[in-house]
Amino acid sequence: MAGGESCAAVAFVHGAPMNRLARLIFVAAATAFVFMGQASAQSLLRDVEIEDWLDDYSRPIFRAAGIPANEIQILLVGDQSFNAFAGGLVMGVNTGLITFADTPNEIEGVIAHEAGHIAGGHSARSDEAYSAASRPMLLSLVLAAGAIAAGAPDAGLGLLALGQTVGIANILKYSRGQESSADQAALTYLDKVGKSGAGLIESFRKLSSSQIVHSQRVNPYLQSHPLALARVNALEERAKLSPHFEKKDSPEDIARLRMIQAKILGFMQPTQFTLRQFPLSDKSDPARYARAVAYYRGTDMENAVKEIDALLAEHPDNPFFHELKGQMLFEFGRVAESIAPHRRSVELLPGKALLRINLGRALAATEEPENVKASVKELKSALLLEPDNSFGWFELARAYGTLGNEPMADLAMAESRYNVGAKPEAAQFARRALKGLPKGSPEWRQANDIVVASLGVEAGGTRAGEDRPAPEKKPAPERPRDEVPDPQFH
Numbered sequence: 265m266a267g268g269e270s271c272a273a274v275a276f277v278h279g280a281p282m283n284r285l286a287r288l289i290f291v292a293a294a295t296a297f298v299f300m301g302q303a304s305a306q307s308l309l310r311d312v313e314i315e316d317w318l319d320d321y322s323r324p325i326f327r328a329a330g331i332p333a334n335e336i337q338i339l340l341v342g343d344q345s346f347n348a349f350a351g352g353l354v355m356g357v358n359t360g361l362i363t364f365a366d367t368p369n370e371i372e373g374v375i376a377h378e379a380g381h382i383a384g385g386h387s388a389r390s391d392e393a394y395s396a397a398s399r400p401m402l403l404s405l406v407l408a409a410g411a412i413a414a415g416a417p418d419a420g421l422g423l424l425a426l427g428q429t430v431g432i433a434n435i436l437k438y439s440r441g442q443e444s445s446a447d448q449a450a451l452t453y454l455d456k457v458g459k460s461g462a463g464l465i466e467s468f469r470k471l472s473s474s475q476i477v478h479s480q481r482v483n484p485y486l487q488s489h490p491l492a493l494a495r496v497n498a499l500e501e502r503a504k505l506s507p508h509f510e511k512k513d514s515p516e517d518i519a520r521l522r523m524i525q526a527k528i529l530g531f532m533q534p535t536q537f538t539l540r541q542f543p544l545s546d547k548s549d550p551a552r553y554a555r556a557v558a559y560y561r562g563t564d565m566e567n568a569v570k571e572i573d574a575l576l577a578e579h580p581d582n583p584f585f586h587e588l589k590g591q592m593l594f595e596f597g598r599v600a601e602s603i604a605p606h607r608r609s610v611e612l613l614p615g616k617a618l619l620r621i622n623l624g625r626a627l628a629a630t631e632e633p634e635n636v637k638a639s640v641k642e643l644k645s646a647l648l649l650e651p652d653n654s655f656g657w658f659e660l661a662r663a664y665g666t667l668g669n670e671p672m673a674d675l676a677m678a679e680s681r682y683n684v685g686a687k688p689e690a691a692q693f694a695r696r697a698l699k700g701l702p703k704g705s706p707e708w709r710q711a712n713d714i715v716v717a718s719l720g721v722e723a724g725g726t727r728a729g730e731d732r733p734a735p736e737k738k739p740a741p742e743r744p745r746d747e748v749p750d751p752q753f754h
């Protein structure tokens with residue numbers, strides 16, 4: 265959104281507890297709802313169900329906006345404040361935006377507004393920053409940008425001390441002119457896809473009202489700044505002219521949103537809070553879903569499994585219920601039992617890397633040779649779908665390690681490190697792999713590629729087929745060794 269209607273201070277101040285929460289959840293929830301690298305205050309999440317949902321609502325709007333719809337990276341930011349941001353070919357959506365919405369159309373409106381920023385090249389200056397940054401660098405920049413894009417120019421000043429965020433602060437600081445042009449563009453796109461602009465108006469209303477800024481989240485800038493309301497009124501006049509203005513989301517679409525909201529709340533809120541919000545008397549699917557996740561996070565295995573089983577009894581073909589059950593069982597140490605639900609989720613949605621990684625990981629964790637071999641196959645399929653999934657490569661390295669195949673384990677580790685931007689380490693692993701791989705084999709060439717690309721950084725070396733420029737001026741922030749290797753950034 266940027267501009268005057270949201271608040272950097274909020275996003276940032278809430279970062280500290282979120283960080284701890286994220287770490288806890290990371291330990292508890294390895295891949296189904298994954299908290300990604302920590303950059304400044306926020307975390308990126310990976311979740312197939314939510315990503316699918318965002319794709320379904322965003323891509324048509326991106327197409328209507330005439331921007332390269334399939335190349336836009338959509339980031340899900342684990343932050344319960346209401347926000348979204350865009351820059352270059354990246355759009356970020358906070359979990360808080362999703363849970364605050366009453367209808368899909370409200371989120372759609374914000375997505376259309378962000379698409380307006382992208383289409384308008386409002387962050388054109390960020391292109392330079394992106395091309396100079398490796399992926400993890402980009403990641404932290406984008407996340408830092410999230411905190412800043414959230415804020416008004418003056419509200420963002422407090423964050424300027426953060427060094428590397430300075431550039432992004434300038435980059436994603438949209439002018440009022442750009443904000444209103446994004447608004448107008450949003451209405452045009454919504455019209456094109458036959459959707460109402462009412463949701464956008466409603467989102468802005470919420471943004472400018474106290475609904476978003478509960479007590480300690482108050483942002484003085486937001487409270488005092490009249491811009492938001494003026495914009496809303498101007499926008500509403502035009503939105504009402506559309507033949508689609510009165511169109512409502514279908515009950516099915518609302519039901520789908522409720523499930524995603526329940527899942528997010530289950531993962532993002534303290535367990536006790538979720539259990540109060542969704543009392544046992546509520547037998548609806550979203551309530552069961554939220555409780556299943558809350559019990560799981562509260563390590564109440566019995567109730568967690570009971571709730572997810574109740575959902576599965578009614579919806580035996582929902583891949584995400586199987587995924588969650590697999591995740592629960594795996595994390596509760598019932599590794600062998602977790603394989604069947606994970607396998608079922610892959611059968612139901614074969615094209616999803618994250619589901620295959622879950623399965624591969626569970627298979628490998630049994631340490632039975634046949635399972636570990638099957639795991640390698642599964643992880644390789646996953647990595648064909650997401651070749652830059654560092655977490656997948658890490659699991660593959662582990663599986664090869666279990667099988668005693670050191671050169672392949674080294675190669676997979678090299679890929680894993682490469683994809684989080686730790687190029688010197690990637691080169692080390694790749695060089696070690698080269699010693700054990702048959703010279704001239706595809707794997708040998710792959711390792712060689714990594715060495716060249718990692719060491720050729722100064723010379724601007726890139727790997728074959730790699731469209732992103734490799735040179736990086738500053739080293740990517742290093743992660744402490746004992747942390748889980750930084751997972752997938754897609």
Ligand SMILES: [Zn+2]
Nearest residue numbers: 265266443446
């Ligand atoms: Zn904006």
